[in-house]
Amino acid sequence: MSHSAEPIPMTARRSGPLKGEAKVPGDKSISHRALILGALSVGETHITGLLEGQDVLDTAKAMQAFGAQVERLGTGEWKVNGVGVGGFAEPEGVIDCGNSGTGVRLIMGAMATTPVTATFTGDASLSRRPMGRVTDPLELFGCEVTAREGKRLPVTIKGAAEPVPVRYKTPVASAQIKSAVLLAGLNAPGETVVIESEPTRDHTERMLAGFGATITTEVTDEGRVITLKGRPELVPQPVAVPRDPSSAAFPVAAALIVPGSEIRVPGVSRNPTRDGLYVTLLEMGADITFENPREEGGEPVADLLVRHGPLKGVTVPPERAASMIDEFPILSVIAAFAEGTTLMQGVHELRVKESDRIAAMVAGLRANGASVEDTDDTMTVQGTGGLSGGATAVTHLDHRIAMSFLVGGLASEQPISVDDGSPIATSFPDFLPLMTGLGGQIG
Ligand SMILES: O=C(O)C1=C[C@@H](OP(=O)(O)O)[C@@H](O)[C@H](O)C1
Numbered sequence: 001m002s003h004s005a006e007p008i009p010m011t012a013r014r015s016g017p018l019k020g021e022a023k024v025p026g027d028k029s030i031s032h033r034a035l036i037l038g039a040l041s042v043g044e045t046h047i048t049g050l051l052e053g054q055d056v057l058d059t060a061k062a063m064q065a066f067g068a069q070v071e072r073l074g075t076g077e078w079k080v081n082g083v084g085v086g087g088f089a090e091p092e093g094v095i096d097c098g099n100s101g102t103g104v105r106l107i108m109g110a111m112a113t114t115p116v117t118a119t120f121t122g123d124a125s126l127s128r129r130p131m132g133r134v135t136d137p138l139e140l141f142g143c144e145v146t147a148r149e150g151k152r153l154p155v156t157i158k159g160a161a162e163p164v165p166v167r168y169k170t171p172v173a174s175a176q177i178k179s180a181v182l183l184a185g186l187n188a189p190g191e192t193v194v195i196e197s198e199p200t201r202d203h204t205e206r207m208l209a210g211f212g213a214t215i216t217t218e219v220t221d222e223g224r225v226i227t228l229k230g231r232p233e234l235v236p237q238p239v240a241v242p243r244d245p246s247s248a249a250f251p252v253a254a255a256l257i258v259p260g261s262e263i264r265v266p267g268v269s270r271n272p273t274r275d276g277l278y279v280t281l282l283e284m285g286a287d288i289t290f291e292n293p294r295e296e297g298g299e300p301v302a303d304l305l306v307r308h309g310p311l312k313g314v315t316v317p318p319e320r321a322a323s324m325i326d327e328f329p330i331l332s333v334i335a336a337f338a339e340g341t342t343l344m345q346g347v348h349e350l351r352v353k354e355s356d357r358i359a360a361m362v363a364g365l366r367a368n369g370a371s372v373e374d375t376d377d378t379m380t381v382q383g384t385g386g387l388s389g390g391a392t393a394v395t396h397l398d399h400r401i402a403m404s405f406l407v408g409g410l411a412s413e414q415p416i417s418v419d420d421g422s423p424i425a426t427s428f429p430d431f432l433p434l435m436t437g438l439g440g441q442i443g
């Protein structure tokens with residue numbers, strides 16, 4: 001479902017010290033995958049901690065449309081009765097993935113090797129994003145694809161009746177491309193191989209292994225070579241979704257820049273393929289400790305203790321980009337509050353997210369008094385220890401742009417507004433109560 005057409009303007013103002021516990025929602029990437037793998041298993045998958053953001057709700061609805069039974073049992077607690085690999089039914093209506101790149105791309109992969117036809121749509125943001133990066137490799141399995149000009153949505157896929165396995169080297173670092181190919185490979189006889197030159201988030205590989213698929217990852221000169229044996233019977237597993245490090249980034253950032261703050265963020269995933277922001281913040285001198293490290297639901301997690309303190313600018317190397325790809329908008333705000341230059345390299349993929357995130361951050365930060373420069377592949381922020389604020393940032397249907405500027409407004413001299421905070425509901429529906437509960441002035 002596309003989110004409400006009505007924009008919701010929001011404003012954040014300078015706040016006193018943030019204190020307390022920030023229980024951020026379940027991981028968005030893992031939530032999508034839990035629903036999709038649940039739908040591809042035979043029997044019942046029990047999920048706890050599922051993110052109930054619009055992106056994930058749209059994936060839940062899509063899995064129902066393909067024939068799985070999906071039921072909400074309580075807050076974050078869901079069960080899925082799956083149809084098995086190759087068991088997807090043909091949906092009666094169009095599959096509307098709303099704002100979600102992960103949803104649409106992974107579901108296209110999951111259905112591409114089953115002989116059913118489906119049409120995918122999304123909101124204005126998703127309809128601008130490139131789908132060829134996924135439909136090109138899916139065609140190699142034998143499915144037929146029709147798309148709008150530029151390989152954009154709406155896209156119709158006629159799934160392959162006799163799929164063949166594929167060996168595919170991803171042209172850009174993207175877990176969505178890797179995952180789409182692996183999910184398609186599930187119903188292709190033989191071995192499907194994905195090669196990625198730079199590691200990206202590995203939740204699909206972890207969860208497929210957890211559900212009983214034979215999947216191996218080998219590190220070679222070419223990069224990570226992931227091999228999946230097709231036609232497994234996936235066995236439902238309970239999935240305990242850890243809290244999302246990409247959502248945690250917002251209260252963490254707020255505590256780092258608002259003087260006197262001290263907050264705790266419990267149970268956050270510390271998967272090394274998602275950890276780049278935290279590595280970077282420690283290099284900037286951030287006061288973050290990772291307490292009680294443990295394993296939950298097959299993922300490493302820890303409780304974060306975050307205190308305000310001085311920060312210095314750093315250079316983020318290009319090879320770290322994939323492990324923090326969704327965190328550059330909020331890092332660019334933190335960088336404005338640091339002393340010195342922060343250079344972010346290898347960030348061209350930000351141009352094809354829910355918005356062109358480099359353009360959106362450069363425009364909004366400049367309007368609010370920061371000195372920022374960009375090239376196609378880099379963003380540079382001259383940190384001055386603060387931000388003047390006083391302007392409205394345009395969010396372009398992008399949740400991370402909205403949350404980044406609202407966090408900045410908690411510590412800037414003048415308030416910062418966003419033209420539309422409604423997309424926040426895609427990934428962090430309780431952002432507002434959570435931030436105000438810590439003492440943040442946002443409304
Ligand atoms: O696989 C996933 O769950 C995701 C992969 C990333 O996208 P790309 O694969 O396009 O880099 C990321 O930006 C997105 O928020 C979630």
Ligand SMILES: C=C(OP(=O)(O)O)C(=O)O
Nearest residue numbers: 099100101102103326353
């Ligand atoms: C890029 C993002 O999501 P998606 O690609 O799933 O729309 C994100 O959540 O920052």
